[in-house]
Amino acid sequence: MPSTAEHQAPPLNLENETATFLQELSDVQADLLNVLHRKREQMVANDLEAMEQTMVSEQALLDRLDQLRDSRQTLLADARGKGLPSDSMHSLARALDEDQSGELAMKAHTAKDAMRHIQNETLTNFVLAQQTVLHLSQLLQIIATGGKLKPTYEAENASNQGGTLVDQDA
Numbered sequence: 001m002p003s004t005a006e007h008q009a010p011p012l013n014l015e016n017e018t019a020t021f022l023q024e025l026s027d028v029q030a031d032l033l034n035v036l037h038r039k040r041e042q043m044v045a046n047d048l049e050a051m052e053q054t055m056v057s058e059q060a061l062l063d064r065l066d067q068l069r070d071s072r073q074t075l076l077a078d079a080r081g082k083g084l085p086s087d088s089m090h091s092l093a094r095a096l097d098e099d100q101s102g103e104l105a106m107k108a109h110t111a112k113d114a115m116r117h118i119q120n121e122t123l124t125n126f127v128l129a130q131q132t133v134l135h136l137s138q139l140l141q142i143i144a145t146g147g148k149l150k151p152t153y154e155a156e157n158a159s160n161q162g163g164t165l166v167d168q169d170a
Helices: 002-008 012-045 048-081 089-096 104-143
Strands: none
Touching: 012 048, 012 089, 012 104, 048 089, 089 104
């Protein structure tokens, strides 16, 4: 029976560490969304200098995310050692919130939703960058060909030969 009592009354420090982790994750996610938004605006404005500065902010956020990933692994390992769910932060938060308001579980759910939003914003920026590369490629092709389109799958000088059934001697 001690394991049941331990499960129903999880150690306060694990609960506090989980709450601190989720708050830090929420802060990093908000910062990352701001950086992604700023980066998209800079890509549209073609502001290379500002984009270089944004890259510094991005790297700092990546470092913070690495630290959070390590903290997450430690928290989940501690939870596993105490017999609590350790498959995800959401399940751990729900287990720690069983007799409370559900605040931890709500924070974990919000963090999960924020991550989906970040994925969408990242995809949007990727598509914008790909469209820019495609546009530049088309401009280079126009410059290289002098604005004249050259068919890709046509035999050389075929367009200068005319119709073969009418124009050639029989």
